[in-house]
Amino acid sequence: MSTQYNIPVGAQHISLLEPLHFKFTTENEKIIKTEANVGYVHRGIEQACCSKFKFRQVSFVVGRVCGLCSISHTTCYSQVAEKLLKLDIPKRAKYLRMLVIELDRIHSHLLCLSHVAENSGFEALFMKTMRHREFSMELLEAVCGNRIQYDFSIIGGVARDLRTDVAQSILDKFKIFRPQLDELVDIYKTNWSLSLKNKGIGVLSKEDAIRLNVVGPFARASGLGVDVRNETEELLPWKEVGFEIITDTAGDVHARNMVRLKEIYVSMKIIENIINGLPEGDLISDTKAFPEGEAVNRIEAPRGELFYYAKGNKTQVLERLKIKAPTFSNIPAMVETFTNNEYASVPAIIGSYDPCLSCTSR
Amino acid sequence: MQVYLPLSVLMIRACHALQDKFQIEIMKTFFKTIGNLFKKPATIPFPAAPTYKPDDYRGLIVFDESLCIWCRRCETVCPPGAIVFSQNITDGKQTYHYSPYVCIYCQECVRTCPKQGCLIQSAEPGHPATKEHDVNNVWNKLFADSLESRVTYAAEKKKQQAAAKANPQS
Numbered sequence: 392m393s394t395q396y397n398i399p400v401g402a403q404h405i406s407l408l409e410p411l412h413f414k415f416t417t418e419n420e421k422i423i424k425t426e427a428n429v430g431y432v433h434r435g436i437e438q439a440c441c442s443k444f445k446f447r448q449v450s451f452v453v454g455r456v457c458g459l460c461s462i463s464h465t466t467c468y469s470q471v472a473e474k475l476l477k478l479d480i481p482k483r484a485k486y487l488r489m490l491v492i493e494l495d496r497i498h499s500h501l502l503c504l505s506h507v508a509e510n511s512g513f514e515a516l517f518m519k520t521m522r523h524r525e526f527s528m529e530l531l532e533a534v535c536g537n538r539i540q541y542d543f544s545i546i547g548g549v550a551r552d553l554r555t556d557v558a559q560s561i562l563d564k565f566k567i568f569r570p571q572l573d574e575l576v577d578i579y580k581t582n583w584s585l586s587l588k589n590k591g592i593g594v595l596s597k598e599d600a601i602r603l604n605v606v607g608p609f610a611r612a613s614g615l616g617v618d619v620r621n622e623t624e625e626l627l628p629w630k631e632v633g634f635e636i637i638t639d640t641a642g643d644v645h646a647r648n649m650v651r652l653k654e655i656y657v658s659m660k661i662i663e664n665i666i667n668g669l670p671e672g673d674l675i676s677d678t679k680a681f682p683e684g685e686a687v688n689r690i691e692a693p694r695g696e697l698f699y700y701a702k703g704n705k706t707q708v709l710e711r712l713k714i715k716a717p718t719f720s721n722i723p724a725m726v727e728t729f730t731n732n733e734y735a736s737v738p739a740i741i742g743s744y745d746p747c748l749s750c751t752s753r
Numbered sequence: 754m755q756v757y758l759p760l761s762v763l764m765i766r767a768c769h770a771l772q773d774k775f776q777i778e779i780m781k782t783f784f785k786t787i788g789n790l791f792k793k794p795a796t797i798p799f800p801a802a803p804t805y806k807p808d809d810y811r812g813l814i815v816f817d818e819s820l821c822i823w824c825r826r827c828e829t830v831c832p833p834g835a836i837v838f839s840q841n842i843t844d845g846k847q848t849y850h851y852s853p854y855v856c857i858y859c860q861e862c863v864r865t866c867p868k869q870g871c872l873i874q875s876a877e878p879g880h881p882a883t884k885e886h887d888v889n890n891v892w893n894k895l896f897a898d899s900l901e902s903r904v905t906y907a908a909e910k911k912k913q914q915a916a917a918k919a920n921p922q923s
């Protein structure tokens with residue numbers, strides 16, 4: 392047996408966006424075992440939501456769980472609270488929620504792709520992707536009024552309407568963005584030096600994906616077709632606006648890139664359909680009721696299935712709120728996927744997981 | 754020998770062709786790079802030039818005292834506690850306090866206010882706080898003092914009422 396080395400990566404490391412700690416056991420250059428520690432950004436948000444804040448204020452608190460998928464958190468909480476209040480929301484509000492969720496997915500996927508490129512050592516592609524991503528941030532700012540913490544979904548509906556000139560600017564900017572995205576797809580798909588760091592690296596088989604209960608683009612790249620948008624039409628009519636599931640079979644970093652890129656096309660199609668078929672009506676339906684009983688809700692965040700559980704006791708303050716973020720579900724698979732890869736591939740693999748630790752440990 | 758000779762010729766030819774192709778690629782990249790030098794930069798020279806800001810940006814909250822009915826609903830709904838009303842102990846007049854540094858621009862107060870136009874959200878972005886502002890300590894003290902002033906006023910009023918009840922002549 393050759394000598395084994397333990398190499399710690401994190402909690403602060405150049406290839407990590409967020410505090411995450413891995414301990415790799417390597418033999419020569421090969422990783423044979425990994426341990427992970429994810430609890431570095433615990434902020435006690437769940438406890439705050441059940442003690443300090445009233446249930447209507449909680450949707451603004453959970454929006455601050457994550458900077459990237461803020462809208463997924465607020466929408467998921469709003470929906471779970473609407474279940475407790477037995478409140479039905481207007482159709483226009485549902486469409487606008489879907490619109491912002493998909494815009495958010497575009498910017499989040501492009502961010503992830505750029506970091507895979509950066510962590511693979513392709514700095515120029517990182518800059519190119521980030522440059523093309525900027526339009527989605529501007530659109531989000533135009534639609535929501537805020538660039539990062541959108542505060543767009545509130546209990547009962549949405550906070551702002553979509554102005555017609557903003558809707559038109561979305562369609563116009565998509566026309567500019569589509570050829571840029573085609574170019575990005577071409578680079579991510581065919582670039583030879585990138586393929587050395589991405590193809591066949593960090594492979595997760597479909598069997599393992601099922602066994603380890605993986606969610607999001609990570610699972611879909613392994614051929615496991617899990618997507619909340621595909622499973623339930625209960626609260627948001629995804630099929631109506633043209634959702635289709637994207638999967639790949641290879642399960643490596645390259646396949647994850649491809650799934651994310653293709654999902655951006657789907658998101659753009661959904662947004663165009665929403666704008667062209669936006670129903671008229673109110674933005675918000677109001678109620679004086681207090682949350683009562685228990686409810687769960689799921690939503691497809693950019694990183695996978697986001698799960699909320701809430702329990703109300705007919706008072707202003709919730710009795711319990713539980714958040715399960717997509718990255719939390721993916722940790723077992725993240726740890727296993729490193730095995731038998733070269734240590735030098737670690738940054739690219741971590742990038743391709745798209746881990747969000749501030750969601751995970753809250 | 755007869756077999757190897759044409760094969761090697763073929764290989765050399767293939768190498769040349771590949772070399773040509775590479776050279777063309779390299780030249781293409783070279784000209785592209787030169788071309789990029791003359792393109793406009795993708796970045797904005799902030800703060801010399803302004804960044805994108807929509808005209809209905811969610812900015813600071815503006816209060817119009819003349820319309821307020823002092824119902825304090827905005828204070829109740831504000832998630833971070835950026836609005837508080839203090840009360841004058843002698844005449845019971847309320848004063849509105851707002852911290853632009855604590856506000857998260859969520860618009861809840863504007864939505865809740867029963868008097869239209871009393872609270873409006875301007876498009877002016879919040880300014881970053883500096884050390885001199887000592888935001889947390891100053892605001893937390895003001896918040897606590899304001900709540901206390903209301904409690905004191907309520908207690909004072911109760912006492913007066915009780916006194917008035919005890920001897921109705923005076």
Ligand code: SF4
Nearest residue numbers: 831856857859860862
């Ligand atoms: S905008 Fe939100 S945070 Fe700011 S004062 Fe109004 S309710 Fe409070």
Ligand code: SF4
Nearest residue numbers: 821822824825827866
């Ligand atoms: S909700 Fe409006 S009317 Fe009531 S106290 Fe606040 S600003 Fe005044």
